[in-house]
Amino acid sequence: MNKNKSTARAHPNIALIKYWGNLDNELRLPANSSLSFSLSALVTQTTVQFDDQLTADQVVIDDLPANDSASRRVNLHLDRIRQLADIKTYAYVESKSNFPSGAGIASSASAFAALTLAACSACNLQLDLRALSRLARQGSGSASRSIFGGFVVWHTGKTDAESYAESIADKDHWPVVDLIAIVNASHKTVGSSEGHLLAETSPLQAIRIADATRRLEICRQAIVDRDFNALASIVELDSNMMHAVMMTSKPTLLYWSAATIEIMKTVLRLRHEGLDICYTIDAGPNVHCICIREDAKAAHDILKKIPGVVDVLESPPGGGAITLDR
Numbered sequence: 001m002n003k004n005k006s007t008a009r010a011h012p013n014i015a016l017i018k019y020w021g022n023l024d025n026e027l028r029l030p031a032n033s034s035l036s037f038s039l040s041a042l043v044t045q046t047t048v049q050f051d052d053q054l055t056a057d058q059v060v061i062d063d064l065p066a067n068d069s070a071s072r073r074v075n076l077h078l079d080r081i082r083q084l085a086d087i088k089t090y091a092y093v094e095s096k097s098n099f100p101s102g103a104g105i106a107s108s109a110s111a112f113a114a115l116t117l118a119a120c121s122a123c124n125l126q127l128d129l130r131a132l133s134r135l136a137r138q139g140s141g142s143a144s145r146s147i148f149g150g151f152v153v154w155h156t157g158k159t160d161a162e163s164y165a166e167s168i169a170d171k172d173h174w175p176v177v178d179l180i181a182i183v184n185a186s187h188k189t190v191g192s193s194e195g196h197l198l199a200e201t202s203p204l205q206a207i208r209i210a211d212a213t214r215r216l217e218i219c220r221q222a223i224v225d226r227d228f229n230a231l232a233s234i235v236e237l238d239s240n241m242m243h244a245v246m247m248t249s250k251p252t253l254l255y256w257s258a259a260t261i262e263i264m265k266t267v268l269r270l271r272h273e274g275l276d277i278c279y280t281i282d283a284g285p286n287v288h289c290i291c292i293r294e295d296a297k298a299a300h301d302i303l304k305k306i307p308g309v310v311d312v313l314e315s316p317p318g319g320g321a322i323t324l325d326r
């Protein structure tokens with residue numbers, strides 16, 4: 001090995017058209033294509049160092065040794081990369097994020113995008129962005145989108161080769177902002193990996209999937225045209241449809257809290273009053289309020305005052321995953 005250590009950074013992303021449910025759980029081939037933008041203000045930085053002296057992978061997340069399930073997931077992902085690079089060496093992995101993990105802010109997206117890039121670079125595995133996206137996808141579906149910057153589509157597919165992400169517009173294409181109203185920063189009880197397995201138990205999932213290409217196309221066109229009204233209605237519909245599937249799964253997945261609903265209602269009211277703002281919610285109680293830059297300050301101030309909102313994070317679209325090595 002001529003290099004054994006690398007550091008990479010990646011941003012999480014917010015899905016405007018959501019991924020929920022897999023065609024293949026092992027390969028994480030999604031049941032539908034999805035569309036997101038990456039969040040520049042939120043970042044995960046990961047260093048991977050392969051070391052011949054190690055007898056197992058060692059994983060530290062946010063300055064603490066990772067728990068068993070997180071370690072196992074990182075270990076499995078490194079196994080994929082070791083197999084491609086044809087090496088057996090274990091690695092020391094240290095990862096830090098500047099935002100709460102596991103609370104519906106897609107921390108696994110930035111985590112697995114940064115891990116994929118750092119690990120490949122540390123073992124000198126030269127992959128193009130599409131191959132990195134396919135590989136990151138196997139660690140966490142939404143991580144496939146975090147390899148790329150700006151507005152990104154991740155394609156569903158029947159095989160590993162067919163399911164990858166690509167950028168459809170760069171980060172400066174449209175000055176939108178994600179205001180993330182945090183109502184609870186603690187770790188969610190049912191993570192998305194488990195949640196995806198339940199999607200098929202909902203009688204609404206087949207309907208959601210059958211209509212997904214139409215929704216994605218409307219969303220893509222709204223972004224191309226910078227048409228906020230078109231964006232707002234399709235983004236809220238898509239989020240509501242995913243949560244309807246979650247709520248009608250067996251067992252029921254209910255991620256919302258009272259404050260979540262209060263924020264949704266406030267966003268609807270603000271739009272009615274003329275602000276360009278809409279909501280979308282991932283697998284957690286926090287609400288991503290998407291607005292155009294000119295309305296961000298007014299919206300931020302109002303969201304912060306809603307009872308139950310403990311913080312509001314703010315981010316414009318960001319770039320893709322990068323290595324920090326010189």
Ligand code: PMV
Pocket residue numbers: 014015017018019020034106108109140141142143192193196281282283
């Ligand atoms: O990549 P995962 O397994 O964390 O799933 C992400 C699922 C949602 O955040 C709810 C939707 C999405 O497309 O990001």
